[in-house]
Amino acid sequence: MGCIENLKYEMILPLGASFKECREYVEKNFSEFWYVDPGYKLFDEYIIGLPPIALGIDGAKIIFPYTKPCHGTYLLGIEDEKEADRVRKTARKKK
Amino acid sequence: MTTPIRQPVPGKALIVLGCPEVPSQQALALHVAWSLRTQGTSVHAAGNPAVLNLLKVSDPEKRYLPEMQVLEKCIEEIVEKKRDADLCIVFAHNDAGISYAATMRHLLPASRLVVIIFGKDPEALAALVDFPCEKIVEKAVHNPMQLKRKINEVFGWAA
Secondary structure (H helix, E strand, O other), X not given: OHXXXXXXXXXXXXXXXXXXXXXXXXXXXXXXXXXXXXXXXXXXXEOOOOOOEEEEEXXXXXXXXXXXXXXXXXXXXXXXXXXXXXHHHHOEOOO | OOOOOOXXXXXXXXXXXXXXXXXXXXXXXXXXXXXXXXXXXXXXXXXXXXXXXHHHHHOOOOOOOOEEEEXXXXXXXXXXXXXXXXXXXXXXXXXXXXXXXXXXXXXXXXXXXXXXXXXXXXXXXXOOOOOOOEEEEOOEOOOOHHHHHHHHXXXXXXX
């Protein structure tokens, strides 16, 4: 999974989740969530998906969809306070 | 399938490839690249390392696909406005393929986007597409011929 594979991540939804399942899961299970468009840079990678892409934040953990051609979309969580703050400043609240 | 409309010949085309587990994709990618290059369009292809290696083995002299790069790098260049395309063709046989097509729609809003939806259950996948594009939908796993015919119809290429 490129650079993200080298980070300490939590698998929240397993490989093969659809992008719609990922968005719905974030909206239903996290009180803080933000929206971005495809091409938004997170952990030095460009996020892929059908806009709007939902990112959850739980404390310092960012929950985000990560798509690979062979597997589909994973929903991952990575703790990173600085990146979470950057999401709060650069993402949007409205779809 | 979209009704064929005579379109101007694009200057630059980008072919976005999915995972190579469906073999018809690689044959059709070479067919599409050859057809585009024959009409004078410059062609660039992006995919994961596995699909790029399959194409490199099939096209050792780069007659069909002279330019290829990994998807992540291609997306980076498009986001950074270092690369664009008049025509973007996305091969999609799974949910990830539709995600890549949606991403290309967003990143290349002025381009003609054609999504080739194939594999074992293309109709279900096609139902996920709710963004503006032309869709070519055909059940194709090992045999590319029926999908090739539809692609030729959409682009106005001789059979």
